[in-house]
Amino acid sequence: MQQFIALFRAFRLALHIGYGLTMALVYPRLPAALRRRILQRWSADLLHVFNVELDAGELSVPHDGLIVSNHISWLDIFVLNAVVPMRFVAKSEVRRWPAIGWLCARANTLFIERGNARAAARINKQLGELMQQGECLAVFPEGTSTDGAQVAHFHAFLLQPAIDAKVSLHPIAIRYEDSEGERSTAAAYIDDISFGASLWTLFNTKKLHVRLLPAPALHAADFERRELAQRAHASISAALQKAESHKLHNALTHPQHSDTNLLPSTT
Numbered sequence: 001m002q003q004f005i006a007l008f009r010a011f012r013l014a015l016h017i018g019y020g021l022t023m024a025l026v027y028p029r030l031p032a033a034l035r036r037r038i039l040q041r042w043s044a045d046l047l048h049v050f051n052v053e054l055d056a057g058e059l060s061v062p063h064d065g066l067i068v069s070n071h072i073s074w075l076d077i078f079v080l081n082a083v084v085p086m087r088f089v090a091k092s093e094v095r096r097w098p099a100i101g102w103l104c105a106r107a108n109t110l111f112i113e114r115g116n117a118r119a120a121a122r123i124n125k126q127l128g129e130l131m132q133q134g135e136c137l138a139v140f141p142e143g144t145s146t147d148g149a150q151v152a153h154f155h156a157f158l159l160q161p162a163i164d165a166k167v168s169l170h171p172i173a174i175r176y177e178d179s180e181g182e183r184s185t186a187a188a189y190i191d192d193i194s195f196g197a198s199l200w201t202l203f204n205t206k207k208l209h210v211r212l213l214p215a216p217a218l219h220a221a222d223f224e225r226r227e228l229a230q231r232a233h234a235s236i237s238a239a240l241q242k243a244e245s246h247k248l249h250n251a252l253t254h255p256q257h258s259d260t261n262l263l264p265s266t267t
Contacts, residue, residue: 002204002206003204005203005204005206006200006203006204007203009049009050009051009202009203010199010203012049013046013049013050013199013203016042016045016046016049017099017100017103019042020042020099020103021099021102021103023038023042024102024103024106024107027106027107028106028108035085036085037085039081039085039107040081040082040083040085043077043078043079043081043082043085044082046078046082047075047078047079047082047210050075050202050203050205050208051205051206051207051208052075052079052187052208052209052210053207053208053209053210054079054082054083054209054210054212055209055210055211055212056083056212057211057212057213057214058214059083059084059172059212059214060214061083061084062084062136062168062170062217063134063136064131064134064135064136064167064168065131065136065137065162065167065168065169065170065217065220066127066131066136066137066138066139066159066161066162066167066168066169066170066220067080067084067086067136067137067138067139067170067172068138068139068140068141068154068159068169068170068171068172068232068236069138069140069171069172069173069174069236070140070142070146070148070151070152070173070174070236070240071140071142071144071145071146071174072145072146072147072148072174072176072187072188072189073145073176073187073188073189073198074094074097074100074145074189074195074198075187075189075202075210076140076145076174077090077104077109079174079210079212080138080172080174080212083212084136084138086135086136086137086138087107087108087109087110087130087135087136087137087138088104088109088110088137088138088139089109089110089111089112089123089127089137089138089139089140089158090104090109090110090111090112090140091111091112091113091114091143092111092112092113092114094109094111095111097195098195100195110123110126110127110137114143120157120158124157124158124160124161125161127139127161127162127165128160128161128164128165131161131162131165131167132165132167139158139159141154141155141156141158141159141229141232141233142154142155143155143158145188145189145190146188146190147185147188147190148174148175148176148183148185148188148240149183150237151233151236151237151240153233154229154230154232154233155229156225156226156228156229157225159220159225159228159229159232160225162220162228163220163221163223163224163225163228165220166219166220166221167220168217168218168219168220169217169218169219169220169228169232170214170217171214171215171216171217171218171232171235171236171239172212172213172214172215172236173212173213173214173215173235173236173237173239173240173243174210174211174212174213175210175211175213175240175243176188176208176209176210176211177208177209177210177211178207178208178209179206179207179209181209183244184205184208184209186201186202186205186208187201187202187208187210211243213236213239213240213242213243214239215232215235215236215238215239216235218231218232218235
């Protein structure tokens, strides 16, 4: 039965990507407000294809500034876009992914070549200009994905544009959970796993929850970039530790309790 469900999800994904490719042909020429609605709806529907239930908790949607998050999966981009449609900075390898890479490019994702200082400087300049124009952008300062158990070191140079533009920095922690509320690695895109293998794992995962845990915003211009990176890192780590501790506390005090507080899917 699970094999049948996985194949059905694969079929639904093909249809959804086909629809996205069609929309992407005209997407850049649409009004900005309509583009944001389409991006948010398409991302939310993508989560529905994988039976991913999103809980945005008490996240207040920022309309400008820079969002920073821990990075676990390629799915992170669509999780965040399902709540706050925005422009992302992604590694250049994403551009080469079948279909998804082209869709990301048409959605105005900014691609950065890792290890290229000149490319990083150009991206930072572009980020600063976009934020000064009132756009909301997002980066993953870890520079790589993890299994979500710990938050890796934050690269401070990606936060400099927020300082220069004097905007707010919005730390948001991402946590994937199974049906019991335990941390799940089903979405983790790490090590040598291929994109196809990652998809197949998600197709075969019965149910996946993803929680967005916001931390207080930071006024970027109040800090130099290393301190800003440290504070954002500490905020996200604390949010994840609090979620883990809360789950452990519930398990100890209510051993028969199942978590029923997750919001329904946005789709």
